[in-house]
Amino acid sequence: MASSASVLLYSSDADTRAQVRLAVGRSPAPDVPPVAFVECATPPAVLRALEAGRVDACVLDGEAVPLGGMGVCRQIKNEVFRCPPVLLLIGRPQDAWLAAWCHADAVITLPVEPLECAAALASLLRAPR
Numbered sequence: 001m002a003s004s005a006s007v008l009l010y011s012s013d014a015d016t017r018a019q020v021r022l023a024v025g026r027s028p029a030p031d032v033p034p035v036a037f038v039e040c041a042t043p044p045a046v047l048r049a050l051e052a053g054r055v056d057a058c059v060l061d062g063e064a065v066p067l068g069g070m071g072v073c074r075q076i077k078n079e080v081f082r083c084p085p086v087l088l089l090i091g092r093p094q095d096a097w098l099a100a101w102c103h104a105d106a107v108i109t110l111p112v113e114p115l116e117c118a119a120a121l122a123s124l125l126r127a128p129r
Helices: 014-024 043-052 069-079 093-101 114-126
Strands: 005-010 035-040 057-061 086-090 106-109
Touching: 005 014, 005 043, 005 114, 014 057, 014 114, 035 043, 035 086, 043 057, 043 069, 057 069, 057 114, 069 086, 069 093, 086 093, 086 114, 093 106, 106 114
Parallel strands: 005 035, 005 057, 057 086, 086 106
Antiparallel strands: none
16 A cells, blocks of 8 residues: 555635545545645646646545636546546536536535545545556
């Protein structure tokens, strides 16, 4: 098992980022490595973080402004070579089809429910790349 997993966390809302960090804790599940978050509040910061180093998974806020996580997800899935898996946070369950169109690997609805968030992220971190 790796020493830690790098998780890019994108949201323009500091409270949403805090909810995800609290939901995941040190590790989302006993069988996955501890998580080190790389927090980003803007789309350019997301692109820089992905270019700079190894990211094992991304958590993107679909309700972020000015560019939501769905747009960021679609962009990175189309532009980043070997893009890490993406957990997309959406505001309404009815938007799951749009998240699929954006190539999100997993989707949960806001507000963040801790067990659901941790389980979804753990599943992405377990998947072979």
